[in-house]
Structure formats: C-alpha cells, structure tokens
C-alpha cells in the first residue's frame with residue numbers, strides 16, 4: 001500500500017513534567033531561539049502533512065502537566081493539533097492509552113515526543129514511507145549516542161529486540177550505545193492488542209511505551225529498528241545543558257540555510273535568526289544583528305550592526321543603518337532608519353522616508369519621502385508625503401488618560417522643538433515656528449507661531465554685576 005492511501009496520524013507526547021529541567025514552565029514550552037521546544041516538532045509535522053512523501057493526515061498532542069498553558073499555545077498557534085488530556089502522567093505508554101479513542105480509526109500511528117526539536121521532515125517522512133512499504137507492525141528510529149545516559153538502550157539478542165530504560169538496565173546493557181529515539185510508527189491494528197497489556201513494574205513505576213517493542217516481537221510481530229546514520233537530529237531535551245545545545249544546533253542550521261540561499265553575513269557567529277524569519281537573496285546582515293518572529297526581509301535590504309527586529313517587514317532596498325530596535329512595523333521600499341531608533345506597534349515608514357538619530361516612532365505613519373531626522377517622539381500620528389519634522393519635535397499624544405492622534409499633511413515643515421499637543425491637525429503645506437507649542441489646528445498653507453515673543457533686556461549683564 002502506498003503511504004498516501006493509508007490514514008496516518010501523529011501523536012505528540014507533551015504531558016510530562018520535565019523534572020530534570022527544573023523550570024516552572026512545562027518543558028515543551030521552554031524557548032529555543034524565540035519559539036517553544038514544541039514548535040519545532042509541530043513545524044516538522046506540518047511539513048510532513050504538506051509533503052507528498054510521508055503523508056500524515058491528522059495531529060494530536062497529549063497534554064497534562066500545566067496542560068492549560070500548552071493547550072492555549074496550541075489553540076493560538078496550531079489549530080490543526082487536537083489536545084488530548086492525560087490528567088495523571090503515568091508514563092509514555094499510558095499517554096498512548098488515553099489517546100486510544102482518537103487513534104483507533106487510523107491505519108498507522110506515529111508517536112513522537114515533544115522534546116526532539118532537531119528532528120527533520122526528511123527523516124520523519126522516510127520513517128513513515130519505509131514503514132508502510134515494509135508492512136512492519138512497528139518501526140522506530142534508533143541511533144548511536146556519544147553519551148547514551150538517560151536514553152532507553154536498544155538490546156538486540158539473536159532475532160529479538162527490546163528497549164530497556166536506563167534505570168532498569170544491567171551494567172552490560174548500560175554499556176550499549178544504540179538508543180531509542182522515542183519516534184515510532186505503529187500499525188494501529190497491531191498496537192491495539194498490546195497497549196493495555198503494559199505494566200508499570202519497573203524502576204520508575206511507569207507504563208513505558210518502549211516495552212511494547214519486546215511484546216510485539218515475542219508475539220511474532222515484525223519490528224524494524226531503523227538505525228539512523230547520525231545522532232544529531234534525535235537528541236531529547238531533558239536538561240538545561242541539552243536545551244542550550246539544541247539551541248546552538250538549531251541556530252547554526254538556520255544560519256546555514258540563509259547563507260546557502262544567498263543572504264550575506266559578515267560575521268554569522270554573531271547573528272541570531274528565529275525559525276520563522278524569511279529573508280530574500282541579496283540581503284546584507286552586518287555583525288550582531290537579531291531577527292525574530294515573523295520578520296521578512298526583501299531583496300536588497302540591509303540591516304546594520306546591533307539592530308534587533310521582531311515581526312518587521314523590510315521591503316526592497318530598505319536600510320536599517322545600525323543600533324535599531326524595531327518591532328511590529330513596516331519599512332517600505334527605499335526607506336532608511338537609524339542609527340539609534342526605536343520603532344514599534346504598527347508603525348509604517350512609507351517609500352523613501354527617513355527616520356534618523358535618537359528617534360522613537362510608535363503606531364504612526366511617516367509618509368512617502370518624509371523625514372524625521374533627529375531627536376523626536378512621534379506617537380499615534382499620520383504624517384503625509386514630503387514633510388520634514390524638525391529636531392526635537394514631540395507629539396504630546398498622552399493626556400494622562402487617552403492616547404490622542406496628530407495628523408500632519410503633505411509638504412509640511414515642522415520647526416525644531418515643536419510640541420504638537422494632540423489631538424491636533426496640521427494642514428498640507430503648513431509650517432510651525434521653531435519652539436512652538438501647537439494646541440490648535442494649523443490651516444493649510446499657514447505658519448503657526450506658538451511661542452512667547454523674544455524680548456532683549458539691554459545692559460542686563462552689567463547691572464546684575466556679571467561684568
């Protein structure tokens with residue numbers, strides 16, 4: 001039977017405490033780069049579901065320890081994943097038992113832990129495809145671990161195969177380096193007669209899913225342990241050290257992917273890029289750049305050193321000079337910002353606009369060709385095209401209760417150190433005199449002067465004894 005004609009579901013086990021991590025967050029929600037551990041397994045599964053090779057049609061996740069938090073994460077990020085509750089975490093075998101109602105309708109059940117973030121779509125699809133083609137009752141991935149401690153050992157004796165957990169292993173078994181990846185695929189009709197026969201008479205008092213392997217073999221079933229050529233993808237994340245190692249490996253993998261696709265980096269070792277970031281070719285990232293979230297960088301864009309971008313779109317030829325903290329904002333073609341700028345909360349820099357030195361722009365639009373070159377705060381503002389905002393300009397948008405809007409038209413000239421007390425509007429071609437406090441609307445084409453007239457007191461220095 002071809003893989004595509006069978007109904008295969010994937011069950012991700014994510015109910016465990018992650019005791020060895022010593023963290024308050026459930027293990028599967030601990031961050032690796034800017035996404036939780038669980039994201040990576042689900043992303044791999046999503047790719048499997050999309051690929052024509054190892055078709056996986058449905059997806060469920062066993063939740064338990066701090067399960068509400070995991071369920072919340074799933075419902076907002078992975079609506080295709082069905083949460084199944086394991087109220088008491090009695091072991092990996094028990095986790096598969098509680099999911100029985102869900103998997104009995106499937107032909108094949110892929111079971112994998114939530115803590116294998118390095119697993120790739122290629123390896124998983126190959127497992128599914130080979131399993132279906134071979135007609136095995138169960139296939140699982142094993143590998144040789146440089147340090148096998150903590151893993152279940154694969155014990156091969158004559159024609160038999162078994163997995164023995166470390167805590168139950170003899171000294172000789174502990175010396176074995178072939179270990180269980182905990183990534184299995186079962187023919188559901190072969191799993192059903194065994195799943196409730198598991199017992200918990202072992203060192204941890206848990207129902208171990210790996211015990212199924214020996215049970216199936218003894219019952220005459222066909223079990224294939226497919227030994228992976230490399231350890232890299234299958235490392236489980238149980239301790240803070242393993243979490244850090246996985247982050248290092250994932251980070252390197254992401255950097256290599258972008259470098260191979262034509263992104264230039266002068267010092268890749270100092271660049272951090274999250275897994276959801278999309279970068280076109282002919283882009284230059286200077287040293288010490290961080291790109292996170294759903295950031296998208298188009299052709300010809302340039303990101304200068306010490307810039308942190310999260311959920312930002314840089315359109316073609318946009319340039320971030322350096323030292324910029326940009327989030328949830330869009331920079332259109334040819335716009336340029338920085339150095340030393342903060343842009344946030346849905347701001348838009350239109351084509352060929354500029355944001356300069358020591359400037360903060362929040363929830364505002366800077367129109368086409370307009371400039372905010374130095375020392376300014378622009379919040380809740382709409383700025384038209386070809387307008388210049390003088391140094392020291394501030395939109396006084398907050399009255400202590402509400403955030404009020406400022407609108408500035410096309411071709412305006414806002415003099416240096418203007419305070420725009422919002423809500424306020426400046427019409428097209430409007431001017432404000434330097435140092436003005438603008439509390440009333442400025443009509444189209446008018447100059448607003450909102451400052452005390454200068455007065456010179458002759459001879460003052462002498463009289464005051466200064467000379």
Ligand code: UD1
Pocket residue numbers: 013014015016017018062064086088089090091092093094095113114115150151152153163165179180181182207208209210235236237238
């Ligand atoms: C497991 C395997 C071990 C294998 C290793 C590979 C068992 C008994 N052992 O060990 O053979 O070498 O993975 O990394 O399966 N979970 C639940 N419910 C539970 C218990 C665990 O959902 O009641 C989940 C955990 O959240 C985790 C996964 O199952 O994502 C594996 O559990 P974990 O405790 O990490 O198992 P290991 O000791 O690593």
Ligand code: CA
Pocket residue numbers: 113115236237238
């Ligand atoms: Ca584990």
